[in-house]
Amino acid sequence: MIDKRVANVEVALKDIKDGQTIMLGGFGLCGIPENSIAELVKKNVTDLTCISNNAGVDDFGLGLLLQKKQIKKMISSYVGENAEFERQMLSGELDVELTPQGTLAEKCRAAQAGIPAFYTPAGYGTEVAEGKETKEFHGKMHILEHAFEADFSIVKAWKGDHAGNLIFKGTARNFNAPMSGAGKITIAEVEELVEPGVLDPNEIHIPGIMVQRIFKGEKFEKRIEQRTVRNK
Numbered sequence: 001m002i003d004k005r006v007a008n009v010e011v012a013l014k015d016i017k018d019g020q021t022i023m024l025g026g027f028g029l030c031g032i033p034e035n036s037i038a039e040l041v042k043k044n045v046t047d048l049t050c051i052s053n054n055a056g057v058d059d060f061g062l063g064l065l066l067q068k069k070q071i072k073k074m075i076s077s078y079v080g081e082n083a084e085f086e087r088q089m090l091s092g093e094l095d096v097e098l099t100p101q102g103t104l105a106e107k108c109r110a111a112q113a114g115i116p117a118f119y120t121p122a123g124y125g126t127e128v129a130e131g132k133e134t135k136e137f138h139g140k141m142h143i144l145e146h147a148f149e150a151d152f153s154i155v156k157a158w159k160g161d162h163a164g165n166l167i168f169k170g171t172a173r174n175f176n177a178p179m180s181g182a183g184k185i186t187i188a189e190v191e192e193l194v195e196p197g198v199l200d201p202n203e204i205h206i207p208g209i210m211v212q213r214i215f216k217g218e219k220f221e222k223r224i225e226q227r228t229v230r231n232k
Contacts, residue, residue, distance in 0.1 A: 001163075006214070012039075020048060021049040021151050022051070022154060024036075024050060026053065026156065026176065028080065029056060029060065029223045029224065033155060033217075037061060037065065040065060050075070052076055054077070054080035055074055057080070057081050058082055058083055058084050078101070079098075100120075100122040103128075106145070112179070119145075125141075153180060153182050155187070156172070157189075157190045157205075166190070173205060180211060190214060190215070
């Protein structure tokens, strides 16, 4: 029987070291691997290159790593609501590579599929294209983008089983799906960890072959990045 379970987050992240490149799933604060980020803070690993759609907020998500200056470079598509991210970027303390959101997703998916590079029209004629190979297709210019090369992919799922099969809930699927299997090692933290055969095969989003380690998270705050209410 395939069993990819590890005891806890400490065991799951035990071999993450300074200077490595890590993908982290989520969109805003939706579907972020909260337990894993907290463990990275606790481990005090530094000089990290983090690939994520954005960088959380000042006191939550990747913002916690930014507070402790553990991130050397951010590869993302959106600065978001993180004032510390903005401060470090503008001061030159943080190396930031802003990437069109669709390109970011495709660079993850290409890595997941084993495709080394692809052409896209997004970013042509802008700073995004500087230093990159270009080519015309059907009368439109495209730039060559390379798939990500990450040491670890850390994703968060709603349910998973011992074999690493994953199911995401609603919009929390976001970047978690294309990042699964996109790193050399994929670590999945889940809200529910069930026995093999419990998950309906027709509902599985990511097959276990793309996951190397899986553990059950202890606590999920599930914060809302911005709450908008209607005046009565």
